[in-house]
Amino acid sequence: MPSSNENGALTRPHVGLFVTCLVDLFRPNVGFAAVKLLEDAGCTLSVPEMQTCCGQPAYNSGDATNARDIARQVIAAFEEFDYVVGPSGSCMGMIRAHYPEMFPTDALWRGRAARLAEKSYELLSFLRDVLGVECVHARYEETVTYHDSCSGLREMGIKAQPRALLGQVNGLTLNEMNESEVCCGFGGTFCVKYPKISERMVADKVQSITESDATTLLGGDLGCLLNMAGRLKREKSRVKVYHAAEVLAGLTDLPPIGDPK
Amino acid sequence: MSAARERVLANIRTALNRTGPLADSVTAVLDARLENPRANVKPAVDGEVVQQFLSKLESVHGAVVRVATMEKVSEAVDAHLQQNALSPELVVAPDPLLEDIPWSNRFAIERRAAKGDDRVSVTAAFAGIAETGTLVLLSGAESPTTLNFLPEDHIVVLKVERIVTHMEDAWARLRKERAKMPRTVNLITGPSKTADVEQTIQEGAHGPRRLRVILVG
Amino acid sequence: MQSRAHEFKQRSATALLDPELKRAMGKAKGGFQQKRRNAVDALPEFEALRQAAREIKEHTLHNLDFYLERYERAVQSAGGQVHWASTTQEAREIILEICRNAGAKRVTKGKSMVGEEMGINEALEQAGFEPVETDLGEYIIQLAKEPPSHIIAPAVHKTKDQITDLFHAHHQKYGLTDRVTEVPAIVNEARTVLREKFLSAEVGITGANFLIAETGSSIIVTNEGNGDLTNTLPRVHIVTAGIEKVVPTLEDVSTILRLLARSATGQEMSVYTTLSTGPKRKEDLDGPGEYHVVLLDNGRSQMLGNEFHEMLRCIRCGACMNHCPVYQSVGGHAYGWVYPGPMGSVLTPLMVGLDKSFDLPNACTLNGRCKEVCPMSIPLPDMLRKLRQRGHEQRLTPFRARAALGLWAYFAKRPRLYQLATRLGMAVLGSLGKRRGRFRRLPFAGGWTDARDLPAPQGVTFQTAFRKRGSQK
Secondary structure (H helix, E strand, O other), rough: OOOOOOOOOOOOOEEOOOOOOHHHHHHHHHHHHHHHHHHHOOOOOOOOOOOOOHHHHHHOOOOOHHHHHHHHHHHHHHHOOEEEEEOHHHHHHHHHHHHHHHHHOOHHHHHHHHHHHHHHHEHHHHHHHOOOOOOOOOEEEOOEEEEEOOOHHHHHHHOOHHHHOOOOOOOOOOOOOOOOOOOOOOOHHHHHHHHHHHHHHHHHHHHHHHHHOEEEEEEEOOHHHHHHHHHHHHHOOEEEEEHHHHHHOOOOOOOOOOOOO | OOOHHHHHHHHHHHHHOOOOOOHHHHHHHHHHHHHOOOOOOOOOOOOOOOHHHHHHHHHHOOOOEEEOOOOHHHHHHHHHHHHHHOOOEEOOOHHHHHHOOOOOOOOOOOOOOOOOOOOOEEEEEEEEEEEOOEEEEEEEEOHHHHHOOOOOEEEEEEEHHHHHHHHHHHHHHHHHHHHOOOOOEEEEOOOOOOOOOOOOEEEEEOOOOOEEEEEOO | OOHHHHHHHHHHHHHHOOHHHHHHHHHHHHHHHHHHHHHHHOOOOHHHHHHHHHHHHHHHHHHHHHHHHHHHHHHHHHHOOOEEEEEEHHHHHHHHHHHHHHOOOOOEEEEHHHHHHHHHHHHHHHOOOEEEEOOHHHHHHHHHOOOOOOOOOOOOOOOHHHHHHHHHHHHHOOOOOOOOOOOOOHHHHHHHHHHHHHHOOOOEEEEOEEEEOOOOEEEEEEEEHHHHHHHHHHOOOEEEEEEHHOOOOOOHHHHHHHHHHHHOOOOOOOOOEEEEEEOOOOOOOOOOOOEEEEEOOOOOOHHHOOOHHHHHHHOOOHHHHHHOOHHHHHHHHHHHOOOHHHHHHHHHHHHHHHHHHOHHHHHHOOOHHHHHHOOOOOOOOOOOOHHHHHHHHHOOOOHHHHHHHHHHHHHHOOOHHHHHHHHHHHHHHHHHHHOEEOOOOOOOOOHHHHOEEEEEOOOOHHHHHHHHHHOOO
């Protein structure tokens, strides 16, 4: 049995890493950053093979049946761990806020979903709020700006934690953009179902990023970052894009999102 | 009783999983709630209420002048007219409080409801609400509602003891002092304004361009 | 009003290309948001009020039949009449009948979204009456023959120059031939033109922000004073209200009023909050001789009993649309019916049919800002998601989207197959994208690449790389 420290947090917790589908497919470096940050903070880490996606695309498209099936799969794969942690406020918000409401007539699964929800966290807020991480050992000599992804911000209360951690990175300066809390226009399948509206939203966001005079854009959700990076590239911007975890873990040798090797 | 009425009520009851009206035992509780209205959350009002009333009213561009006695009201009205280069024609509400004022001979005064081209009206307020700098005016034989809206300048006489802290306090006074609701209760917080052209605030939309409060006492 | 909500895609595409709209919306957005923020920050009790307001509305809705009957009784004892309408058709007939009985020619109107639901202006015109909108914003769009694009700022989509042109075209008949180009002059000209209408109308129609069961009062909340001239000067005052507008007592309404103006315009109180109770009393020197209330259901009682009942708490402040990035991008007309933005994307499907407005609940990123600012704590994103579920169950989702989702789900539910397929897929994509680090074009990804590049994947999936690392360790 793991023991607890005075905050009640487990001292060497066994964490199941929920990689998230986009990190798995597009940016494994974010996954490795999460592994490093969690291991440095004293976690024992496992990456269950039986994970694909949290089911949000189905859930938000109104396909409750498939969403439930996928939720059951995630619950079964992760319920053995002390915590479930993923580098995305959106996916972890799905597990934490929505899994329990997906089984209104099934008490057994509702209970399992609720128990999983309780111990599920987004990476940066987990490091800060649960593990009490005060400092990180990383250097990044750039002026960055931080986009608050919507689900993380509003479903998980992620706002101060990434900024506190980034404040520990040597050489890093944070320039807040205007309207950092406004949606970038990604919205999962929204961006391909309503491309014109999404385009306007991401163009507005890119304008805010540009006006911040930052040389790097950071965020905590790869979906939003792919969207904003893609638009920055389309507008021939030289702003670099990384997931905040990559910077915090010092894993910025890899070219930024959307840049060539 | 109209068929539509029965249909709407039946639909509501079906939606609420009921087959008919609420049981008498339940309506008794609800009626008690109606008969003994309870205040909910009242925001804290910092500092002294009269001061709060004045600063709130000024923050919404209500002009305020404070005078010691009713005898001084005429002078204050005159000052307002001069300040805004208005001719001394007043429509004064037929309110006993205002009739007792020794008005200056300079004024041509009419006591009636308002007409479309009246320039200046003087009415009395039932209460002032410190929380938001709001005036409470009641319709009645002594206070025609049109005087609050048609003239360009609306001058309101408010006695300082009529200032209450919260909106709820005004309702309590209303219940205590009036047997029934007047046709109209106007809560007025500043002069008429609009932001319908590019969200630019412009005062004097359809109602008074200027609101002047003469606080007495 | 005729719904065009099924045209959302075309209408939003057109709107996005309209530079005037972009300018107008850009000007409005920041102001609304900042003013609300300041007002909320200045009131420490805001959250407590929000909680109390929610409880008041829930309590009322749970006993809605009781409170409506008490309200009706109170109106009657003040000498007013209450008319009930299940449908907008019934409501129109009631109003036309009252206008005919009044021998009316001209009918002034205060802003009313329920009036828009009814399409009352068209009905009045067809019956030979002259309806005159008196709220400046409503007046502007009446001249432009457009519906409102915002529930509290109906002409928010119009620029000053467009208003100048409209006034110049329509006011020459009153002898006002100069072009008015500045805000004070524009407002003043509307004041002059409308003053005559106010004084000559036989009937005045207003909406209601609240109905009070205790006193039988209807409440309107305005800034211009047009609503008050509408409900005071004509011989007949008609109030139109949805059945969900009733609240028990003056104290209850006080609580909600503290949220309404702050959420809408950032004011602590709107300039005029007016309670009307019955017709003028015999001793009164002014006021209408008749007072009618038309209570409209139009689908509301249905909502009361289903998973959308929380929508009936809505007080029409407009905060959700003021903070909605989709609404800010496409404007209110794209939504195609009376209510735009997040609250409209819930209400329109429920009132005009999901099959005729399927895009509305879907055209949303579920970013949650609307829920965050809603003074009545209405879970708008959750309701939009529920509507998507209904649409999925009714097979309203377009075939291609459905098929793509089905294919994706097939793999997502089979982790080993998924990992095999993604390993291969990402290896191909990764090597194709290696040189540039991104794709400008990609087959089947036009929805993405029309507006933005697609960053190339690293080429190896995390699952593969992690297992490899593990075995090396």
